[in-house]
Amino acid sequence: MPYSIKHIAQIISASCAVLEEASIVYLLIDSRKIVFPETSLFFALTGPRRDGHSYIHEVYKRGVRNFVVSQKIDTTLYPNANFLLVNDVLKALQTLAxxxxxxxxxxxxxxxxSNGKTIVKEWLYQLLQGEENIVRSPRSYNSQVGVPLSVWQMQRQHTLGIFEAGISTVGEMEALANIIQPTIGILTNIGEAHSEGFANDEEKLKEKLQLFTHCQQLVYCKDALPTGNNIEALLNPSIQLFSWSKKDIATVQITSETRLLNQTEIFILYQEKSFSIFIPFTDTASIDNAISCICVMLLKGFEIATIQSRLLQLQPVEMRMQLKKGVNNTYILNDSYSNDLSSLSIALDYLKQQSGSANTTVILSDILQAGIADDKLYVMVANELQQRHIHRFIGIGKVISKYHVVFNNIQQTSFYNTTDDFLQQATHHQFSNDYILLKGARVFAFERINHWLEQKVHQTVMEINLSAMVHNVKQYQQKLLPTTKLMAMVKAFSYGSGSVEVARLLQFHKVDYLAVAYADEGVDLRKAGITLPIMVMNVDEAGFDALVDYNLEPEIYSFNIYNSFQQYLFQQGIQQFPIHIKFNTGMNRLGFEVDDVEILAKQLVKQQTFVVKTVFSHLVASESAEHDGFTQHQAILFNTACAVLEQQLPNRFIKHLANSSGIFRHPNLQYNMVRLGIGLYGVDSANGTELHLQPVATLKTTIAQIRTVKANDTVGYNRKGKVLRDSKIATIRIGYADGFNRQLGNGVGKVWLHHQLAPVIGNVCMDMVMIDVTDIVNVQEGDEVEVFGKHLPIQQVAVWCNTIAYEVMTTISQRVKRVYIEE
Structure with missing residues (x-):
């Protein structure tokens, strides 16, 4: 449903010059995600650190000619472009939506x-798509920006919309309510998530209920409300309330639940009728989310038999895209979350973000129930692929194969009627060094392709949550001035998390600098297509060629390394090479002494071989209040050295001193840039409460075997693990060769299993660890065990090991598979 640019100008009350004719189909807020520039309208949103107006030149160069701005623009610089001037760009976006x-x-x-919004939305889509042509929020697009982009997808062929609304503080819901304008409301629960922006749960409830101001009907759980709240008093009396409860009288009463091996039977009383419904889940969250869906179906008049049949067919919702290592140095992006145009576009953007300059392959099944005629649908799919320069396309399904001609502009294409056909005819050698996106409707069972392509390693994996990493970056950025740059530390294989994958994410999110320990780490990043400036911290003569060949910037920390590199550059005829000067202000590890700054300055000015990009030092104890005096002393020494260089050098340089804990504990030491290291990975080295960090790395393994050991018998090498009672002992697939520290043996360490801690018994072996699961019910071989992560913080594991989180992360073996997820 295209809009003319003149119509949009009227809708958002924009002032503008004479407009060029333009038809707008796509709304654009991210300069990195331009697909169809001719029909896109760019909103120059302004945030605490990024101003969309600064990307107008880049966006214009990529073909966009329509902009919504809140600053006056010199239009002579942008021929044939339309600029709609408004007071508030975000408000204009919301008004248009x-x-x-x-x-x-x-x-x-x-x-x-607080929780469950996305699950309920996706399950309703599964349950109702037989009768309805549904438009819904892509993934969890539920923010002040995400909701307008979701609602913009509404078209005349749809018959039902399902949209999420998420808020983080008071005053946000009114705008989302005006955009969504729901006729039916669902309140999942009021819990701990996103509580920082509210005084209490009551305030959070009142804010969320604003979404339902003009609803006709509202489904909610009485049990999930804050104690003492009467929801009826907070809502418009004309709203039909449809409540459910496990405790009180409600429209739908849950009289009991019976959990079986892989199912739950829910017993329901509704309109004086008793019946039961089976769902294929046993966890409490899934049961509650399923009940919300049951209520919606009852409200819409579905027969009980139909509800019973469909609920039993519910499929789990994978809310994360996974990036895994595959055969022949490939990477597999497995996105089984959904299969429609919106989610395809998001997945393609992520594929391009991670692939860099590598070849890309997309394996796509028929898109079912799209609500668009097949001929138009697959032309749109082909356009999405072409605009992102996908190298190879594999279509699976009779319908997509029928329209193979529309994909002719892609370099390589092949088509198969079924997943079986593909697996029978394809070979591993066809896939090498490329990034592969798997996106298929569930009936095509693409998990079989995933398993076929996946690199076979043992079942111990470290999940790297890239969404959590972005969240952590933003948490630290909130503590910075808008002008303060950010250098991210990706040394030591990104603290064990995978350098290239992490660097690509940070480059995509416009971090200013990267830092590695050695030149070969920087070379790997450059070969992977990383273009950000990279500082190399430990430089020696063997790496000089690599520095020059791959545009890497060395840290110069002594006159010895200064003279060696200066002589090398002189012999190569190279001048004005970028370097970083480090001063020792108390760490006593690397760095020029502050007393030598005058000599250093004179050499820099005289030789002009180098151009100083940054000057920095390293704080010794920024996380510790007892050493704050010494931290300030370091700053004084650093200021002294910088002052001399500023006075004598011809160019301005960036100054940086603060590390992760220094960013928020010492805001006066931000200077022009800060260095973010372990905090990027969700570890607050200062153990403070100001930051709401999310764990990035989760180390998981599985149970290989379970046995009963009789009282007074022993477990493991040297008979160190003695049991005092008949015990159930599980062996898990991890050992010290994987990075599981031997100090965790003999009851010192524990792992997380079935919501409980299970102690390690006996010595840690090279490839295996034994744990005591006697007091944990329903433990089975193959069950997943968390070594550290969301439930068992890595900081606690570090305490058990008598070390620090840095060491725990960086000692995880390379044989442990890294799986990258994006939520």
Whole structure:
């Protein structure tokens, strides 16, 4: 449903010059995600650190000619471009989406709550898609920006909308309510998530209920409300309330639940009728989310038999894209979350973000129930692929194969009627050194392709949550001035997390600098297509060629390394090579002495071989309050050295001193840039409460065997693990060769299993560890065990090992497979 640019100008009350004719189909907020520039409208959003106006030149160069701005632009620099001037760009985006929503009169379900929004949305899609042509939020697009982009997808062929609304503080829901304009509301629960922006749960409830101001019907759980709240008093009395409860009288009463091996039977009383419904899940969250869906189906008048049949067919919702190592140096991006145009576009963007300059392959099944005629649908798919320069496309399904001609502009294509056909005819040698996106409807069972392509290693994996890493970056950036740059430390294989994958993420999110320990780490990043400036911290003569060949910038920390590199550059005829000067202000590890700054300055000015990009030092104890005096002393020494260089050098340089803990404990030491290391990975080295960091790395393994050991018998080498009672002992697939520290043996360390801690018994072996699971019920071989992560913080594991989180992370073996996930 295209809009003319003149119509949009009227809708958002923009002032503008004479407009060029333009038809707008796509709304764009990210300069990195331009696919169809001719029909896109770029909103120059302004945030605490990024100003969309600074990307206008880049966006214009890539073909976009339509912009919404809040600053006056010199239009002579941008021929044939339209600039719509408004007071608030975000408000303009929301106003446009609200207008678009008002053009449609079919039902819209609005979902909010602390948890479960995305699951309920996706399950309703599974349950209702037989009767409805549904438009819904892609993934969890539920923010002040995400909701407008979600609602913009509404078209006349749809018959039902399902949108999430997420808020983080008071005053946000009103705008989302105006955009979604739900006719049916669902309140999942009120819990601990996103509580920082509210005084208490009551305030959070009142804010969330604003979504339902003009709803006709509301589904909610009485048990999930803050104690003492009467929801009826907080809502418009015209709203039909449809409640459910496990404790009190409600529209739908859950009289009991019976958990079986892989199912739960839910017993329900509704309109004086008793019946039961089976769901293929046993965890409490899934049960509650399923009940919300049951209520919606009852509200919409579905027969009980139909509800019973469909609930039993519910599929788990994978809310994360996984990037795994595959055969022949490939990477597999497995996105089984959904299979529609919106999610395909998101997955393609992520594929391009991670692939860099490597070849890309997309394996796609028929897209089912898209609500668009097949001929138009697959032309749109082909355009999405072509615009992102996908190298190879493999279509699986009779329908997509029928339209193979529309994909002819892609370099390589092949088509198969079924997944079986593909697996029978394809060979591993066809896939080498490329990034592969798997995106298939569930009936095509693409998990079989995933297993076929996946590199076979043992079942111990370290999950790297890239979404959590982005969250952590933003947490630290909130503590910085808008002008303060950010250098991210990706040395030591990114603290064990995988250098290339992490660097690509950081480059995509416009971190200013990267730092590695050695030149060969920088070379690997350059070969992977990383273009950010890279500082190399430990330089020696063997790495000089690599520094020059791969545009790496060395840390110069002594006159010896200074003279050696200066002589090398002189012989190569190279001048003005970028370097970073380090001063020793108390660490006594590497760095020029501050007393030598005058001599250093004179050499720099005289020789002019180098251009100083940054000057820095390293704080010794920024995380410790007892050493704050010494930290300030270091700053004084650093200021002294910088002052001399500033006075004598012809160029300005960046100054940086603060590390992860220094960023928020010593805000006066931000200078022009800060260095973010372990905090990037969710570890607060200062153990403070100011930052709401998320763990990035989760180390997981599985149980290989379970046995009963009789009282007074022993477990493991040297008979160190003695049991005092008949015990159930599980052997898990991890050992000190994987990085599981031997100090965790003999009851010192524990692992997380079935919501409990299970102690290590006996000595840690090279490839195996034994744990005591006697007091944990329903433990089975193959069960997943968390070594550290969300439930068992890495800081606690470090305490058990008598070390620090840095060491725990960096000693995880390379034989442990890294799996990268994006939520």
């Amino acid at each position: 609200s207008h678009h929503r008002s053009q449609f009169h079919y039902p819209v379900i609005g979902i909010t709550g």
